[in-house]
Amino acid sequence: MFLFRKRDNKDIDMSNLPQHIGIIMDGNGRWAKKRGLPRSAGHKAGAESLKKIVTEANNMGIEYITVYAFSTENWKRPKAEVDYLMNLLMDYLINAEKTLAGENVRIRAIGSRAELSEEMCRQIEKTEKLTADRSGIVMNIALNYGGREELVNATKKLCRNVAEGKLTPDEIDEEKLEQELYTANQPDVDLLIRTSGEQRLSNFMLWQVSYAEMVFVKKAWPDFKPKDLHECIRIFQNRGRRFGGI
Ligand code: IPE
Ligand code: IPE
Ligand code: MG
Numbered sequence: 001m002f003l004f005r006k007r008d009n010k011d012i013d014m015s016n017l018p019q020h021i022g023i024i025m026d027g028n029g030r031w032a033k034k035r036g037l038p039r040s041a042g043h044k045a046g047a048e049s050l051k052k053i054v055t056e057a058n059n060m061g062i063e064y065i066t067v068y069a070f071s072t073e074n075w076k077r078p079k080a081e082v083d084y085l086m087n088l089l090m091d092y093l094i095n096a097e098k099t100l101a102g103e104n105v106r107i108r109a110i111g112s113r114a115e116l117s118e119e120m121c122r123q124i125e126k127t128e129k130l131t132a133d134r135s136g137i138v139m140n141i142a143l144n145y146g147g148r149e150e151l152v153n154a155t156k157k158l159c160r161n162v163a164e165g166k167l168t169p170d171e172i173d174e175e176k177l178e179q180e181l182y183t184a185n186q187p188d189v190d191l192l193i194r195t196s197g198e199q200r201l202s203n204f205m206l207w208q209v210s211y212a213e214m215v216f217v218k219k220a221w222p223d224f225k226p227k228d229l230h231e232c233i234r235i236f237q238n239r240g241r242r243f244g245g246i
Helices: 002-008 028-034 039-060 079-099 118-131 147-163 174-179 226-237
Strands: 020-024 064-071 106-110 138-145 191-194 213-216
Touching: 028 039, 039 064, 039 079, 039 226, 064 079, 079 106, 079 118, 079 138, 106 118, 138 147, 147 174, 191 226, 213 226
Parallel strands: 020 064, 020 191, 064 138, 106 138, 191 213
Antiparallel strands: none
């Protein structure tokens, strides 16, 4: 395994890794359907995929990873699927305290807590607290996350500060707005990966992906392996990033 991994990523430039990887983990349902399984089986397989990818990203020295686990729009799904996803995420948070401990992963949940159950909110706080002092990769789990909701929420906070006289409208700049995002003090996403062949953002990190390199992978999320992550990083490293310059 180790030998394979070593050979597999040998041409990756370790001095030019993306600092922040965003992943839209899509295609669980279709993966299951293809196998004649219920959609829930796809989500379960997707959670296993997630563990492996976070471990690999951490081993490689990636500093931040944000994974889209549940969008503000995913409430539209049948209640049974929503419940299944919430239970899976709950298990992930509980297990992450133990299983990701050796790997030093710091876990944070980003998104709106208002619609989440009290139990989920308590578990998020517990997991965040227990992993906060670790030194490895920061993993943002986007849970009830929507890029528009995040921006509306940030706008409200800025308005409140203006109303309270702590800030004038002219003092609002990109930095001030960024400070009110769920990802305050984190670098922008530089590599965005979406699996399952869809080529859209689906309301993911609208602000943070402004200059991200986007890589769309045909494979469904449960089939996405560490070697696919390496391939995405290789593609990232072969892109010419200009940020508006020449
Ligand atoms: C991604 O897989 C997981 C979530 C959105 C929670 P999907 O459930 O969207 O799978 P497809 O896109 O229907 O195949
Ligand atoms: C985006 O996938 C949300 C997550 C991966 C959690 P969706 O499957 O919900 O997106 P659409 O509906 O195809 O745009
Ligand atoms: Mg989908």
